[in-house]
Amino acid sequence: MTEPALEVRGLRKSFGAIVASDDVSLDLRGGEVHALIGPNGAGKSTLIAQIAGALRPDAGSVRLAGRDVTGLGTAARARLGLARTFQVSALAMELTVLQNVVLGVAGRAGGAWRFRGAALRDPALVRPAREALARVGLTGEATSVVADLSHGQRRRLELAVALALKPRCFVMDEPLAGLGADGSAEMTALLAGLKAQAPILLVEHDMDAVFALADRISVLVYGRIISTGPPDAIRADAAVREAYLGDAS
Numbered sequence: 543m544t545e546p547a548l549e550v551r552g553l554r555k556s557f558g559a560i561v562a563s564d565d566v567s568l569d570l571r572g573g574e575v576h577a578l579i580g581p582n583g584a585g586k587s588t589l590i591a592q593i594a595g596a597l598r599p600d601a602g603s604v605r606l607a608g609r610d611v612t613g614l615g616t617a618a619r620a621r622l623g624l625a626r627t628f629q630v631s632a633l634a635m636e637l638t639v640l641q642n643v644v645l646g647v648a649g650r651a652g653g654a655w656r657f658r659g660a661a662l663r664d665p666a667l668v669r670p671a672r673e674a675l676a677r678v679g680l681t682g683e684a685t686s687v688v689a690d691l692s693h694g695q696r697r698r699l700e701l702a703v704a705l706a707l708k709p710r711c712f713v714m715d716e717p718l719a720g721l722g723a724d725g726s727a728e729m730t731a732l733l734a735g736l737k738a739q740a741p742i743l744l745v746e747h748d749m750d751a752v753f754a755l756a757d758r759i760s761v762l763v764y765g766r767i768i769s770t771g772p773p774d775a776i777r778a779d780a781a782v783r784e785a786y787l788g789d790a791s
């Protein structure tokens with residue numbers, strides 16, 4: 543069997559008396575969407591922050607494609623192929639759609655900002671940028687300034703920037719937040735197609751989307767994963783219904 547894209551073992555993180563991650567283990571396998579759900583305060587953000595390298599765990603490990611990255615920060619993990627999206631938008635509002643993607647690729651390749659003009663003409667950067675834009679349906683907006691885009695278009699552009707870097711895995715923080723019904727449906731369809739390229743660890747509050755998209759779901763309650771399985775099994779799990787889904791119905 544191939545290595546999981548992401549492998550989390552025994553993560554622990556406490557804030558004073560609060561145990562926000564309590565011996566959490568999970569993996570993300572090639573080709574899947576693995577959703578992480580749980581009530582407010584269950585520890586989803588804390589877990590994602592440790593996986594992305596923004597927060598140091600008290601104990602446990604994170605492996606990316608078999609490599610132990612527990613001691614590395616966010617930038618190093620990103621360079622190794624972990625794409626964390628939708629947390630804070632890093633788009634340059636005054637630049638065009640295509641420029642944003644090209645400069646994203648150039649930045650990762652170590653290109654300096656002062657060579658921006660050269661980067662924007664370099665076919666080795668422009669080609670993958672255009673491919674990524676096509677993938678998210680923004681080819682027609684390539685020359686639009688980001689400030690003129692709709693919220694939904696900006697979200698797709700963020701995805702294009704991540705995609706152009708050819709990540710090994712995506713860690714997505716509420717990709718549907720703030721999108722209306724149409725935008726959510728569009729993004730959900732896009733994510734369903736993306737997972738073949740790189741698997742997705744997904745935190746999302748929209749349960750309809752989670753159950754439609756996920757191949758597996760892990761349920762986090764008080765910092766612990768109480769169940770992991772395919773959507774049907776999670777829906778039928780009595781402990782999950784009691785702890786979480788029951789609340790919503």
Ligand SMILES: Nc1ncnc2c1ncn2[C@@H]1O[C@H](COP(=O)(O)OP(=O)(O)OP(=O)(O)O)[C@@H](O)[C@H]1O
Pocket residue numbers: 557560561562580581582583584585586587588589
């Ligand atoms: N920096 C911090 N200092 C102290 N307590 C924290 C900190 N970050 C998180 N917590 C606590 O850890 C627990 C888990 O919080 P976390 O934000 O990870 O949950 P969540 O599942 O992401 O919640 P939500 O769905 O509301 O975003 C909560 O009790 C929270 O108050």
